[in-house]
Amino acid sequence: MHMTEWAVGGSDDGGGGGGGGEDSGGGLDIAEGGTGNIIEADLDFSFVNKFTNNRRVSEAAFASLLTAYGLLIVLGAAGNSLVVLAVIRKPAMRTARNVFIINLAISDLLLCLVTMPLTLMELLTQYWPLGDTPFVCRLVGTLQATSIFVSTISITAIALDRYHTPNSAERKEGKGGSERS
Numbered sequence: 001m002h003m004t005e006w007a008v009g010g011s012d013d014g015g016g017g018g019g020g021g022e023d024s025g026g027g028l029d030i031a032e033g034g035t036g037n038i039i040e041a042d043l044d045f046s047f048v049n050k051f052t053n054n055r056r057v058s059e060a061a062f063a064s065l066l067t068a069y070g071l072l073i074v075l076g077a078a079g080n081s082l083v084v085l086a087v088i089r090k091p092a093m094r095t096a097r098n099v100f101i102i103n104l105a106i107s108d109l110l111l112c113l114v115t116m117p118l119t120l121m122e123l124l125t126q127y128w129p130l131g132d133t134p135f136v137c138r139l140v141g142t143l144q145a146t147s148i149f150v151s152t153i154s155i156t157a158i159a160l161d162r163y164h165t166p167n168s169a170e171r172k173e174g175k176g177g178s179e180r181s
Helices: 046-052 059-089 096-124 134-173
Strands: 030-032 037-039
Touching (some): 059 096, 096 134
Antiparallel strands (some): 030 037
C-alpha cells in the first residue's frame, strides 16, 4: 500500500481482516495490542527515501547553505517589503524618483521569494524534485534572468536620474557651481 492508503476493509493479501483484529465492516482494521488499539498501516517509504537520498552536498555544506540562504531570503524579503510599504504609506514619498526604488524593491522581492529558494533547491539536490515537466525548469531560468535584468535596469535608471539632477542645477547657477571668494 502507499503512504496515503490506510488498511481499509482488508489487507493487500485479499483476506478479510488485517492482523488479528475484528473486521468492522468496511472501517479501519484495528489490531488489539497490549495497551490499546493500534491502526495498522503499511507505509511505502520509497517516496520519502527518494528525497532523502537526493542530496548533492555533505551534511555540513547542506546546513551552511540552508542557513545562509534562509537568512538572505528572510532579511531580503523583510527589507524590500519595508521599502515598498514606506513609499506606499507616505504620500510625500510617492515621487517619480521613488518609482525606480519601488521597481528595484519589487524585483528584489521576486528574487528573494521565488528565485532564491529554487536556486537553493538546485544546489542541494542531484536531480530536479519538482516533477518531470520542463515548464517549471525553464521558468526558474526565466525568472532569474528577468529579476536580474530588471534590477540592473532599475539601478541604471536611478544612477542616470541622480546624474542628471545635479547637472541641471549647475546649469542654472553657472558652470562652476557655488563660487568662493
